[in-house]
Amino acid sequence: MEKRRRLALHWKIVIGLVLGVIVGIAIDRLWTGQTWAAIGVNDPRAFMAGRGNETFASGVASEANAEAGFVAGAVRFIVNANTLIGQLFFRSLRFIAVPIVICSLTIGVASLGDLKRLGRIGGKTVGFFVFTTAISIAVGLTIADIASPGERIDPAARAEMTAKYQSNVEASRGRTSEVPSFWQQGLDLVPPNPFQALATAQMLQVIVAAMALGAALTMIPSSKSGPVIAIFDALTDAIVMLVNTIMRLAPIAVFTLVAPAIVIMGLDVLKAVGVYCVVVIVGLATIMLIVYPLVLRLVAGVGFVRFFRALSPAMLTAFSSSSSNATLPVTISCAINRLGVSERIASFACPLGATINMAGTAMYQGVATVFIAQMYGMDLTIGQLAVIVLTATLAGIGTPGIPGAGVVMLVIVLESVGVPPDGIAVILGVDRLLDMCRTVVNVTGDAAAAAVVAKTEGELLSETEVEKRLAEGRLPD
Ligand code: ASP
Numbered sequence: 264m265e266k267r268r269r270l271a272l273h274w275k276i277v278i279g280l281v282l283g284v285i286v287g288i289a290i291d292r293l294w295t296g297q298t299w300a301a302i303g304v305n306d307p308r309a310f311m312a313g314r315g316n317e318t319f320a321s322g323v324a325s326e327a328n329a330e331a332g333f334v335a336g337a338v339r340f341i342v343n344a345n346t347l348i349g350q351l352f353f354r355s356l357r358f359i360a361v362p363i364v365i366c367s368l369t370i371g372v373a374s375l376g377d378l379k380r381l382g383r384i385g386g387k388t389v390g391f392f393v394f395t396t397a398i399s400i401a402v403g404l405t406i407a408d409i410a411s412p413g414e415r416i417d418p419a420a421r422a423e424m425t426a427k428y429q430s431n432v433e434a435s436r437g438r439t440s441e442v443p444s445f446w447q448q449g450l451d452l453v454p455p456n457p458f459q460a461l462a463t464a465q466m467l468q469v470i471v472a473a474m475a476l477g478a479a480l481t482m483i484p485s486s487k488s489g490p491v492i493a494i495f496d497a498l499t500d501a502i503v504m505l506v507n508t509i510m511r512l513a514p515i516a517v518f519t520l521v522a523p524a525i526v527i528m529g530l531d532v533l534k535a536v537g538v539y540c541v542v543v544i545v546g547l548a549t550i551m552l553i554v555y556p557l558v559l560r561l562v563a564g565v566g567f568v569r570f571f572r573a574l575s576p577a578m579l580t581a582f583s584s585s586s587s588n589a590t591l592p593v594t595i596s597c598a599i600n601r602l603g604v605s606e607r608i609a610s611f612a613c614p615l616g617a618t619i620n621m622a623g624t625a626m627y628q629g630v631a632t633v634f635i636a637q638m639y640g641m642d643l644t645i646g647q648l649a650v651i652v653l654t655a656t657l658a659g660i661g662t663p664g665i666p667g668a669g670v671v672m673l674v675i676v677l678e679s680v681g682v683p684p685d686g687i688a689v690i691l692g693v694d695r696l697l698d699m700c701r702t703v704v705n706v707t708g709d710a711a712a713a714a715v716v717a718k719t720e721g722e723l724l725s726e727t728e729v730e731k732r733l734a735e736g737r738l739p740d
Contacts, residue, residue, distance in 0.1 A: 272510060272511075272513070272514075272576055273572075273575035273576050273579065275513075275514040276513050276514050276517050276575075276576060276579040276580075277575075277579065278514060279513070279514035279515060279516075279517040279518040279521075280517050280518070280521055280579060280582070280583065282518050282522075283517060283518040283519070283520070283521030283522040283525075283583075284521060284522075284525060286518070286522045287521060287522040287523070287524065287525025287526050288525060288530065290522070290525075290526050291525060291526050291529055291530050292530070294526075299335075302331065302332065302334045302335040302338070303330030303331040303332050303335055304330075304331050304335050305330075310331060310335065310339065311339060311342065342523075345519045345522070345523065346519070346523070348512075348515060348516060348519045349516055349519035349520040349523070351512075351516075352509065352512050352513070352516030352519075352520070352584075353516075353520070353584055353586070353589055355509045355512075356506075356509065356580070356584065356589040356590065356591075356592055356593065357464070357586075357588065357589045359502055359505060359506060359509070359592040360464065360466075360588050360589065360591045360592055360617075361461055361464050361466075361469055362498070362502055363499070363502045363503075363506070363591065363592050363595060363610075364466070364469050364470065364473060364591070364610070364614040365461065365469060365472070365473045366495045366498045366499045366502060367495075367499045367502075367595065367606060367609075367610030368470060368473035368474060368477065368610045368611060368614060369473045369474075369476050369477040369480070369495050370477065370492060370495045370496055370499055370606070370607070370610070371477065371606060371607030371608070371610040371611050372473065372474050372476075372477025372478055372480075372481075372607070372611070373476075373477040373478075373480040373481055373488065373492050373495075374492075374607050375477075375481070375607060377481075378478055378481075381474070381478070384608065384611060384612075384716055384720065385611075385615075387715075387716045387719060388611065388612045388615055388616075388712050388716050389615075389619075391558075391711075391712040391715055391716065392615075392616065392619060392620040392622070392660075392708070392712060393656065395550075395554060395555070395558065395620075395622050395708055395711075395712075396620070396621070396622040396625045396626075396655075396656050396659055396660075396708075397652055397656055398550075398554055399546075399550045399554065399622040399623070399625060399626040399704075400625050400626050400628075400629040400651070400652045400655045400656065401652060402546055402549050402550065402554065402626065403542075403543075403546040403626035403627070403629040403630040404629050404630070404633060404648055404651065404652070406542055406545055406546050406549070406630070407542050407546075407629070407630045407633040407634060407637075408633065410538065410541075410542045410545075411637055412536075412538040412539040412541075412542045412630075412634050412637065413539070413633065413634040413635065413636065413637025413638035413639075414637050414638075415538050416535065416536065416538075416539075416638050416689065417535065420534075420535035420536075420689075421535075421638065421689055423535070424532075424535060424536075424688050424689040424690075424691070424692060425685065425688040425689060427688070427692070428687075428688035428689075428691040428692065429685070429688055431687075431688070431691050432684065432685055432687045432688045432691070435670055435671045435673075435674055435684075435687060436674055436684060448661065451465075451467070451468065452467060452468065452471050453468070453471060454468035454469075454471065454472060457472040460472055464588070466588060466614065466617065466618040466663075466664070467618050467619070469614075470614055470615060470618065480492060499606070499610075502592070503592075503595075503596050503599075503600075506592040506593060506595075506596045507596065509592075510576060510580075510593060510596075513576065513579070513580060516583070517579060517580075517582075517583040520583040520584065521582075521583050521699075524695050524696070524699070527695070528692065528693065528695050528696055529692075532692035532693055533693065535689075535692075536689060536690055536692070536693055539630075539631075539634050539690060539693075540693050540696065540697065542630055542634070543626075543627050543630050543631075543697050543700070543701075544697075544700055546626050546627075546630055547623055547626065547627070547700050547701060547703070547704045550622060550623065550626060550704050550708075551703070551704055551707055552567075555570075555707055555708065555711045556570070558711065558715060559711055559714060559715065562715045562718065562719070563714045563715045563717075563718035563719075563723060564718065565602075565714050565718070565723070569602075569726055570602065570710075570711070570714065572601075573597055573598075573601035573602040573603075573729075574594075574597050574598075574601070574602065574706075574707060574710050575597075576593055576597055576601075577590055577593045577594040577596075577597045577706055577707075577710065578703050578706060578707060580593045580706075581594075581699075581702040581703045581705070581706040581707075582699045582700070582702065582703050583699070584666070584702070585666035585667070585695070585698045585699050585702045586664055586665050586666050586702065587616075587617040587618075587621070587664030587665075587702055587705045587706055587709065588617050588618075588663070588664040588665055589664075589665075590617070590702070590706050591613060591614060591617045591664075594613045594616075594617065594706055594709055594710055595609050595610060595613045595614075597710065598612075598613055598710045598713045598714070600733075601729065601733075602710065602713075602714060602723075602729070603723055603724030603725070603726070603728060603729040603732075604710075604713045604714055604717040604722065604723055604724075605717055605720075605722035605723070607722070608713055608716055608717040608720060608722050609713045609717070612709065612712045612713035612716055612717075613709045613710065613713055615709075616705075616706075616708060616709025616710075616712055616713075617664045617705075617706070617709055618663075618664060619660045620659075620660075620705060620708050620709055620712065621659035621660070621662045621664070621669070621701075621705050622659065622704055622705060622708045623700070623701030623702065623703070623704025623705045623708070624658075624659050624662050624668075624669040624672075624701050624705060625655040625656055625658065625659030626655075626701070626704070627669060627673075627697055627701045628655040628658055628659070628669060628672065628673045628676045629651050629652070629655045629676070631673055631676075631677075631687075631690055632651050632655070632673070632676050632677055632680065632682055633651075634686075634690070635677065635682050635683070635686030635687070635689070635690075636680070636682045638686055638689065639682070639683060639686060641682060643680065647680045650679055650680050651676060651679070651680060654675065654676045654679040654680075655676050658672040658673070658675050658676050659672075664702075664705065666695075666698055666702075667694065667695070667698055669698065669701060670687065670690075670691065670694050670698075673687060674687070
């Protein structure tokens with residue numbers, strides 16, 4: 264009997280994503296306060312909190328829900344089960360992020376052989392990140408200037424959003440005071456205790472520790488370093504195997520993450536700031552569809568379709584998780600197994616990118632700054648625009664690859680040009696949606712850097728070689 268062709272993983276994830284969007288929109292539109300009342304729930308927040316914990320909602324038990332019956336209980340069960348699956352997936356990827364960096368990067372550096380080469384690869388990678396980030400911000404500022412989204416905002420909607428999200432703005436402002444100074448960040452590169460860096464997932468410190476260990480391994484006799492390298496090598500393979508296993512859950516997990524994100528955001532909020540969202544999304548799409556493909560084609564000779572096909576699982580995971588860090592294991596695995604980047608370059612460029620390359624976030628911060636300035640009727644000078652490019656590039660580098668971090672760092676960009684941070688209230692409602700989109704661009708940039716650097720180092724397989732290896736089953740797909 265002829266074997267039925269299995270649907271490729273990325274298509275299954277796309278189906279999960281589309282269903283998540285449809286279900287999210289349907290619930291947002293159809294499930295109202297009356298629906299809750301009809302099933303005996305008059306205080307949905309308190310009811311959903313139930314005996315839950317912070318992950319599953321917060322609130323207090325309420326007398327108003329005394330009538331809640333079986334249907335209401337079933338709804339709460341489904342919502343909690345949904346949250347559980349999504350969070351399990353998210354945690355499993357985060358659980359893998361630190362081990363994969365320490366193992367694969369140590370091996371990568373140890374196998375480079377000489378430190379000069381490491382310096383060269385590091386320089387190229389960081390150069391790629393800074394160059395593409397600055398271009399991305401310039402693209403975003405140009406589109407925002409042409410479309411003027413801030414001038415189209417309805418004053419009533421602005422007042423409503425400001426009242427609704429003011430307390431969140433205060434929270435974001437408070438968190439920026441936790442951002443360490445430039446000098447402190449330089450000092451923090453070296454962890455005083457590497458185990459603490461591992462335990463608290465300080466990615467930049469983990470990268471430094473792995474590089475130091477890898478470099479030191481090259482300096483001792485191979486009779487001693489050999490067994491350590493072999494262990495790390497086997498561990499890397501085992502971890503990649505774990506990633507592939509976890510990714511089987513991705514189609515369902517993507518559904519469980521995306522549907523509630525839409526319900527929580529609510530579509531009404533889009534009406535007020537729709538033009539702003541369109542500007543950010545067009546800017547992000549320009550980077551994804553023009554800037555990266557151009558650089559990939561010109562420098563690495565990698566075509567658009569090949570790159571997107573190879574990276575699609577990572578892009579879809581980035582979209583649903585809104586976290587470059589959580590997506591990191593998938594990015595590394597796709598770069599090596601599906602794109603043909605050598606292990607040592609992928610394990611260097613991708614973690615570094617997940618930590619410092621936030622081209623999508625920086626572009627979003629640029630557009631948001633122009634939007635808020637326009638909303639307050641402020642005209643930004645060329646000098647101020649240049650300051651935005653500079654501070655957004657730096658703020659992007661300092662933004663951790665976790666959900667919602669970009670909006671906290673946005674406060675710094677706004678303050679750098681004297682735009683009132685209170686304006687953030689107007690865009691907070693749509694931040695999750697834009698976070699999902701910008702994280703895709705951030706992750707794409709990490710893999711693009713890996714491909715470009717690998718090509719210039721002669722460490723990128725051709726498409727035919729990748730297909731051959733996949734067909735031979737030497738690499739998991
Ligand atoms: N969520 C983004 C990331 O992980 C960062 C941000 O823009 O909030 O790449």
